[in-house]
Amino acid sequence: MTQLLEVTDLTKHFPVRSGAFRSGVGVKAVDRVSFSVDAGQTLGLVGESGCGKSTTGRMLMRLLQPTSGSIRLDGREISELRRSDLQEYRRQVQMVFQNPSSSLNPRQSVGSAIAAPLLAQRITPRGGVKAAVRDLMDRVGLRPDHYNRFPHEFSGGQKQRVGIARALALNPRLIICDEPVSALDVSVQAQVINLLEDIQRDTGVAYVFIAHDLSVVKHFAHRVAVMYLGRIMEHGETREVFDTPRHPYTQALLSAVPKADPAADRSGRIRLTGDLPSPTDPPSGCVFRSRCQLRPRLDPERAALCADSVPGGTIACHHHTTGM
Amino acid sequence: MTTPHAAPLLDIRDLRVSFPTDDGLVHAVNGMDLRLSRGETVGIVGESGSGKTVTSQALMGLLKDTSAVVTGQILLDGQDLNALTEAQMRAYRGKKIAMIFQDPLSAMHPFYPVGVQIAEAYRVHNTVTRKAAAAAAVDMLGRVGIPDPRRRYDAYPHEFSGGMRQRAMIAMALVCEPELLIADEPTTALDVTVQAQILDLLSELQAETGTAVIMVTHDLGVVAEVCHQVVVMYGGLCVERATVADLFKEPRHPYTQGLLDSMPSLTGTGERLRPIPGFPPSLLALPEGCLFADRCPHTGLVPDGACHTRRPELAGPGTHPSRCHLTRPQPAREVAR
Numbered sequence: 001m002t003q004l005l006e007v008t009d010l011t012k013h014f015p016v017r018s019g020a021f022r023s024g025v026g027v028k029a030v031d032r033v034s035f036s037v038d039a040g041q042t043l044g045l046v047g048e049s050g051c052g053k054s055t056t057g058r059m060l061m062r063l064l065q066p067t068s069g070s071i072r073l074d075g076r077e078i079s080e081l082r083r084s085d086l087q088e089y090r091r092q093v094q095m096v097f098q099n100p101s102s103s104l105n106p107r108q109s110v111g112s113a114i115a116a117p118l119l120a121q122r123i124t125p126r127g128g129v130k131a132a133v134r135d136l137m138d139r140v141g142l143r144p145d146h147y148n149r150f151p152h153e154f155s156g157g158q159k160q161r162v163g164i165a166r167a168l169a170l171n172p173r174l175i176i177c178d179e180p181v182s183a184l185d186v187s188v189q190a191q192v193i194n195l196l197e198d199i200q201r202d203t204g205v206a207y208v209f210i211a212h213d214l215s216v217v218k219h220f221a222h223r224v225a226v227m228y229l230g231r232i233m234e235h236g237e238t239r240e241v242f243d244t245p246r247h248p249y250t251q252a253l254l255s256a257v258p259k260a261d262p263a264a265d266r267s268g269r270i271r272l273t274g275d276l277p278s279p280t281d282p283p284s285g286c287v288f289r290s291r292c293q294l295r296p297r298l299d300p301e302r303a304a305l306c307a308d309s310v311p312g313g314t315i316a317c318h319h320h321t322t323g324m
Numbered sequence: 325m326t327t328p329h330a331a332p333l334l335d336i337r338d339l340r341v342s343f344p345t346d347d348g349l350v351h352a353v354n355g356m357d358l359r360l361s362r363g364e365t366v367g368i369v370g371e372s373g374s375g376k377t378v379t380s381q382a383l384m385g386l387l388k389d390t391s392a393v394v395t396g397q398i399l400l401d402g403q404d405l406n407a408l409t410e411a412q413m414r415a416y417r418g419k420k421i422a423m424i425f426q427d428p429l430s431a432m433h434p435f436y437p438v439g440v441q442i443a444e445a446y447r448v449h450n451t452v453t454r455k456a457a458a459a460a461a462v463d464m465l466g467r468v469g470i471p472d473p474r475r476r477y478d479a480y481p482h483e484f485s486g487g488m489r490q491r492a493m494i495a496m497a498l499v500c501e502p503e504l505l506i507a508d509e510p511t512t513a514l515d516v517t518v519q520a521q522i523l524d525l526l527s528e529l530q531a532e533t534g535t536a537v538i539m540v541t542h543d544l545g546v547v548a549e550v551c552h553q554v555v556v557m558y559g560g561l562c563v564e565r566a567t568v569a570d571l572f573k574e575p576r577h578p579y580t581q582g583l584l585d586s587m588p589s590l591t592g593t594g595e596r597l598r599p600i601p602g603f604p605p606s607l608l609a610l611p612e613g614c615l616f617a618d619r620c621p622h623t624g625l626v627p628d629g630a631c632h633t634r635r636p637e638l639a640g641p642g643t644h645p646s647r648c649h650l651t652r653p654q655p656a657r658e659v660a661r
Binding site: 048155185186187188189190197212219254255257258259260261262263271272 | 584
């Protein structure tokens, strides 16, 4: 399998313009994140709100300029691309957004919304655009007579299909999906997930799938990276991470998901206390240490390690091998 | 978990709600029945537009003095809430029946400290001094797990995190010790680790106070965690009612089966999801027959096309009725979860 995307030490700091932190470094929304995506594969980026998963997605799309770190597509560095080169890059990398209503222009027919990328990139001759759009609509399960309709005439699931058709228009090699099904009802969500799977099977496109719903990611992703406060806590094959989570945060996160089975064994579940720390003032060392369930069981010397040094590696915990 | 008493606390009979619009009458709830005993938790599950939120709004009397047409009976301890005027309803709202909402930030007043709002809710229904009301509010903030409640009493809603706000909201709802609490998607806006905390808190408080809870949610996982009984709604109707164990073990209505099949699961093997084809019916023009007929895989098994001409009743064994012409439709696959 060939590597398509390689991300190394990607970092994004947002300056804070008001309040007590004005002079500091600001919010470390994403802090030294590294991962890779193989061609035709899906990487799930999961985590709770504020963990930096969407910021990471927007940097991959170059909607945000990284503070530091590298993003390579096919070995080519893209974090420094200029405007003129970005157009070529965006032919290869496209994005599907969470809210299909706000990502479509209410006054533009869906046919012309799907045609927009084809016209902007001038890869389809003008006369062929309509046929190309009809073909795309057919691939995502929209009817040809939807061409001249407007977004408000569509249900949420249909609007998301429009968003997917638009992302597919340029035959990209990578699609960043930012919570593509979170706004949808469960029966419609399943339709869209199946559609994304079919598209991957037929075209070999790779996905970076950003989601907070762990069941969806487990179902959909080949590899998964679990994020917390801007850092990757655990990273690996989906099956491995979900079946034998090794980072205490991953364990707590999986344990917190309500199980749709009243008979399930709920005795061993882990409950994190407290809330997410403020991202403007994260804990030193391991960012998870303020809520970590291992902490009360650690002797002082080892607990000090958590505060002093930032854990790294695919399981970012000083104690994962011996802690449990 | 308290043992439910025999006499129901809440008895909803043939509740119907419709809203006049420019396009015609929207039939949001179309004949809902529900019985709930003291100390019991019932889940109302359904997708957008199934009528679950409108049902809970009707229970709270929030549709009074609006253009909505509400018919049927809502008997709370024998008193028909639907027959009360808005002024009379105020004596019940907050005192006997309380509600928590999905978004606590928009459900609280941004200009008043959280504690003051809780104390106010207490003073409306209890003749006490401001000081005593404040003490009750501080006590309640402590009980919902807000650290340092005396200091947090003076904090404003925007100073709380999402989970803390939902705790404060629960404190406000429970400060008058209502007999019935309606929780409308109380954890949908929260992160999963915080959701788990809030669900635990609700269960603990319920065990302590014996309040009956109606949990309105789209998440079958939440239902499995906290509910005793479940009502599945579709097109403004209850299509299946069962104990939580029965519903997951033996879903009877094809819609319930479809919902369970569409859900990816953490324990699943990653096999292809099986979504329900099509869309819910338009509430402006409900079909004459079964509301689910257009999306149902089993209509061929019912003779004379009855599914499209005759609306089925909620029928079947007392503890597990469903609204389907097939007494027991064959599950498309054994649902083992």
